[in-house]
Amino acid sequence: xxxxxxxxxxxxxxxxxxxxxxxxxxxxxxxxxxxxxxxxxxxxxxxxxxxxxxxxxxxxxxxxxxxxxxxxxxxxxxxxxxxxxxxxxxxxxxxxxxxxxxxxxxxxxxxxxxxxxxxxxxxxxxxxxxxxxxxxxxxxxxxxxxxxxxxxxxxxxxxxxxxxxxxxxxxxxxxxxxxxxxxxxxxxxxxxxxxxxxxxxxxxxxxxxxxxxxxxxxxxxxxxxxxxxxxxxxxxxxxxxxxxxxxxxxxxxxxxxxxxxxxxxxxxxxxxxxxxxxxxxxxxxxxxxxxxxxxxxxxxxxxxxxxxxxxxxxxxxxxxxxxxxxxxxxxxxxxxxxxxxxxxxxxxxxxxxxxxxxxxxxxxxxxxx
Numbered sequence: 001x002x003x004x005x006x007x008x009x010x011x012x013x014x015x016x017x018x019x020x021x022x023x024x025x026x027x028x029x030x031x032x033x034x035x036x037x038x039x040x041x042x043x044x045x046x047x048x049x050x051x052x053x054x055x056x057x058x059x060x061x062x063x064x065x066x067x068x069x070x071x072x073x074x075x076x077x078x079x080x081x082x083x084x085x086x087x088x089x090x091x092x093x094x095x096x097x098x099x100x101x102x103x104x105x106x107x108x109x110x111x112x113x114x115x116x117x118x119x120x121x122x123x124x125x126x127x128x129x130x131x132x133x134x135x136x137x138x139x140x141x142x143x144x145x146x147x148x149x150x151x152x153x154x155x156x157x158x159x160x161x162x163x164x165x166x167x168x169x170x171x172x173x174x175x176x177x178x179x180x181x182x183x184x185x186x187x188x189x190x191x192x193x194x195x196x197x198x199x200x201x202x203x204x205x206x207x208x209x210x211x212x213x214x215x216x217x218x219x220x221x222x223x224x225x226x227x228x229x230x231x232x233x234x235x236x237x238x239x240x241x242x243x244x245x246x247x248x249x250x251x252x253x254x255x256x257x258x259x260x261x262x263x264x265x266x267x268x269x270x271x272x273x274x275x276x277x278x279x280x281x282x283x284x285x286x287x288x289x290x291x292x293x294x295x296x297x298x299x300x301x302x303x304x305x306x307x308x309x310x311x312x313x314x315x316x317x318x319x320x321x322x323x324x325x326x327x328x329x330x331x332x333x334x335x336x337x338x339x340x341x342x343x344x345x346x347x348x349x350x351x352x353x354x355x356x357x358x359x360x361x362x363x364x365x366x367x368x369x
Contacts, residue, residue, distance in 0.1 A: 018268070044178070052096045054171070054178050061171040063102030063178065067092035068164035071203040075239045077157035078219040082120055084242035085163065086128030088200045091243035092267070093167035094135050095321065098247035099263035099278075101179040101254070102169035107132065108141030109165040114151040116144065117159035124163070135245045137167070172254045181262040181278030181324075186352040188261060189330035193249065194291045194343035195320025196230065197241035201268035202314040209304035210235055225295040238296045246321045249342045253323070256336050262324040270313040272356040272367035275322055279356070284369065287348035288359040293317040309365050312358060324350060 036042045036055075044054035052065030069088045076082050094104040109128070111121065121144065132139050153160030171178060198206070210218035219236030231238045246265075253260060262278035264271075275285060293311070297318065301311040311317060325333045330346045337344035351357075354369035 019273075052093075052100050052102065054100070054102075061178075063097045063100055063104075063169045063171065064166065065093050065096040066164065066166040067096065068162065069200050071207065072198075072200050072239070073161065073163065074154050074207065075203070075219065075236060077154035077160065079236045079240055080158065081240065082123040083127040083130075084240060085124060086126075086131040087134075087242035087245060089128060089163055089165050090131040090135055090137060090167075091245045092200055093165050094137065094169075094245055094247040095265045097167060097169040098250040099179065099265045099321070101172050101175045101177075101260070101263075103172055103251050104135060104137050104167050104169040104247050106138050106140045106169075107165050107167045109139065109163065110143045110145065111161055111163050112145045112147050112151055113159050113161040114146075114148055114153075115159060116146055120159040120161075131245065135247055172251065174254050174257065179260060179262050179278075181280040183261040184279060184281055184283055184324050184350055185261075186283050186350050187327060188324050188350040189327045189346055190285055190287060190348045190350065191323045191325060191330055191333050191337070191344055192287070192290055192319045192347035193246055193321040193323075193337060195266070195316050195318055196244055196294070198239060198294075198297070198315060199243040199267060199320065201316075203239070205304060205306075205314055206239060206300055209300060210239075213303045223296065225299060227295050231294070231296050244320060244342075246342070249337045249340050249344075250321075250323075252340045253333055253336050256332075258329055258333050258336060259326050260323055260333075261326075264322045266316040266320050266322065268314075270311075270315060270317070271319060271322070271358065272365075273313060275356055276367075276369065278324070279350075279354075279369075282352075282354060284351045284354045284356050285348060286351050286357045286359075287322075289345060289347045290358065290360070291318040291343070291345070293360075308360055308363065309367075312360070312365055319347075322347065 033043045040057045042056045052063050055062050055064055069085055072088060076085055097104045128139060151160050151162060214221035221235045223233060223235050223238050231241055264275045264278050266274050297315050323333060334344040334346055356367045358365040
């Protein structure tokens with residue numbers, strides 16, 4: 001299938017440019033670390049490449065990370081439903097903390113709106129409350145800012161807005177230092193957790209493909225995939241399906257005393273791009289038993305005109321998190337996750353070669369280091 005470069009270009013989606021901008025931003029941020037050297041709040045210097053960082057308060061080690069929902073908000077505006085976005089907001093920050101070994105504890109959020117609508121904010125915060133209860137997080141701060149025409153979105157929505165948050169957590173007591181990938185070695189095993197939704201990434205490309213296929217009212221187009229009962233009867237419902245929060249499962253694995261050497265939250269950039277961040281010792285991975293792609297993702301890849309290699313870079317393709325553990329403990333890790341309500345299975349192994357190789361159907365996808 002040929003790649004629809006027009007859809008990709010108009011989506012404004014460039015993984016390479018995004019990575020470069022993030023790396024540059026972190027470079028400037030890192031120059032500020034010296035302001036807290038030897039003082040409370042001193043940042044760790046060795047966790048570059050992740051989406052959260054460690055800060056020291058005496059002997060206490062805290063994690064901190066920030067993120068937002070992105071353009072998934074437009075789907076909520078189209079459907080006039082806002083009670084699921086709290087799961088997306090918490091998943092983006094809590095799971096970034098969890099993969100570094102932190103147990104998320106508190107969250108502060110900011111809602112930037114064009115014109116305030118009480119009912120929409122109430123629905124947003126009710127969903128955030130439910131997600132916080134699921135993940136055992138206390139929402140301890142926030143702000144609503146009315147910014148007028150500085151905030152845009154779907155025309156005719158009750159309220160256009162952007163929603164971001166910062167979360168903090170404590171290093172799990174079983175760990176001496178955050179998970180960074182420093183202890184990843186060839187021969188270790190990889191466990192995958194199934195993601196039942198698109199989570200909160202790759203929406204610009206998805207919306208462009210859906211608009212080209214179904215027109216401006218794409219969210220009303222029927223979805224007839226075999227997973228419609230789970231995902232929804234329209235493409236709008238499919239794209240609004242909330243993120244599953246994985247952080248309680250990671251904490252359960254550590255609570256059980258099982259070894260974790262690294263973890264990767266599979267968001268924008270897909271499996272290879274995110275997993276490479278924790279493969280730091282000249283190793284790679286061969287993943288032969290991933291969860292099957294969600295049918296909706298397969299259909300969307302066809303609508304967007306992208307290859308499987310690219311689809312596994314734009315979306316998680318049904319795999320929301322990867323954990324690295326000892327080979328003889330991998331099934332115990334998966335079973336612990338299953339006992340806490342997650343779908344998990346041993347997906348593959350760490351290899352001495354640097355490439356990340358995915359066995360998908362009858363084919364092989366290879367991503368160079």
